[in-house]
Amino acid sequence: MPDPSPVPPGAFNGALLIGDDEVHAGRRFTAVAAATGMELPGGFVCAEAEHVTEACRLADAAFDGLRRSSPERRATFLEQIATEIVALGDDLTDRACAETGLPRARIQGETGRTVGQLRAFARLLRGGASPGARIDPALPDRTPLPRPDLRQMRIGIGPVAVFGASNFPLAFSVAGGDTAAALAAGCPVVVRAHPAHPGTSELVGRAVLAAARACDMPEGVFSLLGGPDHAVGAALAADPHVAAIAFTGSRRGGLALAAIAASRPVPVPVFAEMSSINPVFLLPGALAARSEALAAGFVQSLSLGAGQFCTNPGLLVATEGAELAEFLRSAAALVRGVPQAVMLSGGIRDAFEAGVARWEAHPGVERVAASDAEACSGGCRAALFRTDARRFLDDPALSEEVFGAASLVVTCRNEAEMIAVATALEGQLTATLQLDAAADLSLARRLLPVLERRAGRILCNAWPTGVEVSAAMVHGGPFPATTDARTSSVGTVAIERFLRPVCFQDLPEALLPPELLDANPLNLPRLVDGQPVAGS
């Protein structure tokens, strides 16, 4: 289907982007301005099952070309995507702000992060480690049996279905970390755009496709499907060409995808980042030394971005006493002063208010403070609650995430209760120790092994919001933080989710991929006979 009216850079027309085609026909839906609840200009085509099928068919057809392209070519492609996104400039910022209600500086920062992620994967590819090349040369004279020539490398797992998150319209969306990692691994991507920011999604999707054309990538390396219906996502997760699923969102959404993936004739891995309350342990020495500073850091982290971060500190754990009372007084005063902030969507605000209402109504929970700010349309009113360890341990519902700027303080009578609370926690993205480096060391040493088993990232004297994109980052963790604790969705280690090893035994040189040739033309670092050998 030819494009009836070519779209200039920075504009969108509501089409589905399926390989080189645009689909303009069909039902349309509109975007809503988070701040006003009003419809924004532009109608967006709702993807149907046939569009899912076609996008996945094209992705499958593109897979061999993409995965067998050189790391350098994929690096160039990722950098070109970054360049195209930067070129969108204010067009992207304006639309993303309107759709999400997030402040301009935040969108600009997130654009920088998105571009930085793409470039980080390009650097990773150029570093040569991602194929994980291993060579065990033949030992023809070994007894009792000779050893064949064995060469292993990791290749892309296949087309990846990426489900964009609502709370990061750029960094965890159309060209976010999942897409960057999958493309870097050589896997075509079919994105199911989040319906809360369809214009932002289309702008970025067009940037990816412009980069694919500029880099002469095969048609189908990227497609963008939108629509408000869960059926689109379900069809995408079930499509036989999809080899892996990446998702950031609610526990319910992630579990639904995991159930679809497990019941397919050919099950596929699901990397869903779902739910985390990010416990913060305020140890006695830290409380005694700096309760006011802790309160300030906590309320800032709690209220950042209306609390709409996966790593928002939703649980504080501390022992009772004058120091905790002091902390709560300071925190309460600050919470009362938190201005209301627009939430991403009506659905998210409704869920937040329902979560706060559950705590308000809970006989074992007491409100410490709530924001005094006047209600604004679509706004989030920060709130702080408290309960005690016995009640917390008795009611698993108190461990459920309330997405937004609300947090629960669990007071413990002693260290044993604090450890019992830690032990009862579900899997988390993060766990934080606020400690005094001298006074709290012994308790921290007891908590640490408990938290290591329950969280992907452990922080000391820091706050969990803010996730660095780097080699050592882990943004993941045991269930239900994610569906697969063996990975991360942020940082360069994320590429490993979309790779699988293949071993070649006794292949003639003429058939070996360049990654595994004796001459090492790509200058890759490799393991030879199990020992690391540098690339060049």
Add this chain to the structure above:
Amino acid sequence: MPDPSPVPPGAFNGALLIGDDEVHAGRRFTAVAAATGMELPGGFVCAEAEHVTEACRLADAAFDGLRRSSPERRATFLEQIATEIVALGDDLTDRACAETGLPRARIQGETGRTVGQLRAFARLLRGGASPGARIDPALPDRTPLPRPDLRQMRIGIGPVAVFGASNFPLAFSVAGGDTAAALAAGCPVVVRAHPAHPGTSELVGRAVLAAARACDMPEGVFSLLGGPDHAVGAALAADPHVAAIAFTGSRRGGLALAAIAASRPVPVPVFAEMSSINPVFLLPGALAARSEALAAGFVQSLSLGAGQFCTNPGLLVATEGAELAEFLRSAAALVRGVPQAVMLSGGIRDAFEAGVARWEAHPGVERVAASDAEACSGGCRAALFRTDARRFLDDPALSEEVFGAASLVVTCRNEAEMIAVATALEGQLTATLQLDAAADLSLARRLLPVLERRAGRILCNAWPTGVEVSAAMVHGGPFPATTDARTSSVGTVAIERFLRPVCFQDLPEALLPPELLDANPLNLPRLVDGQPVAGS
């Protein structure tokens, strides 16, 4: 419960081995001699749900001690297990031969392989790469935001349930590759022994426990549960302390475990190696050059160990013509001369005979040859069948594994049909190209990308039986070969199944594990700022 009669090394008494305890009370079952179908001496306690619970509770309690032990300590433990197994000598060989019907030389070879695997993981631990340590130092002056200090390492995922296979009573059983990889990763192991070789299992289980005591490992790092009931395995897979499941066996068994794992309140990963027909493509040039040698190599690989290997070549694909006819004549003559061989159990023999009977009765399948050898008790009669590509493509049932020495030849009219057959294949452990390095290169280049997507290991001019234990080996592959194509169950890469990354942000030195200290006291190779830095 104290041991009523201490068991000397090399003997067994039928107990369940749960941590430091032996359980002698309860229902018992007996082992059957594969060669005669007669009961062997000794009765073995059937594990019940309470034993599963206790073994898993102890494993959980032992986890922190094991995972936080130094790589050197775990290496010593693995080597001590190897030493204890070697010390079992003829006691182990005699019992394993009796229970499995496998020849003495095979059991001795497999013992060597088992011991070699344990030692390979010890070497891996001493090499220091398994924690995958990564350090991104703080950048306090970075703008707009400073970077915190981030340090990542991989830790054990938690207690692992290992399901021993029937066809490798040592190398894929109680102290086989899965157990070695899990212990190396710092994960306690609860083994569900295969009921076809309970005496062998107990002998090896006692060797593991002797090594654990000699190395002062915490109680619960290893337990052994036996019994003929599927309920034991189901309870083990469902136990809340189990963090991962490793299995080698049938497709039905693997899928049952995967279903249990996915429906737990906290789902866990399953690494099941299940089903593979290991296609071999006989390319025209190879057939023209050496059809007789190919037939000899094929029939030897087909009949090895009564065909009871996961990598047994169950499918041959070739183009019609005089060369294929010649190959089939040679192969038929050799198949007719294959002596009968004892199969591992009555159940396996029954399944083999049922599979062969399905092919005999299939209107589109023709028998090429069957062994002329006289029937022996428990024996496997080698057989070769043929069909053509159209019939094969029309009937997915013809792709199902027949475990044992039977293979199906698919004849193709042309190269396009050969590629269509390759494309229609399910996931495989191996795929093999028999080729002439000059004449067949172009066809091999077309088949290779198809096979890379469907197999974990690709061989040229070799036969798939025989799996080297090395750094570059992949014994895995897309579904249904395994439930997770991103790993291998053989070779040192297998350890990665049982590791997960944890990131420490801004931890004081006093709380950091030695793997991540600036001084690098363990001399580990690490990534610093994404760049490899050698250990010493």
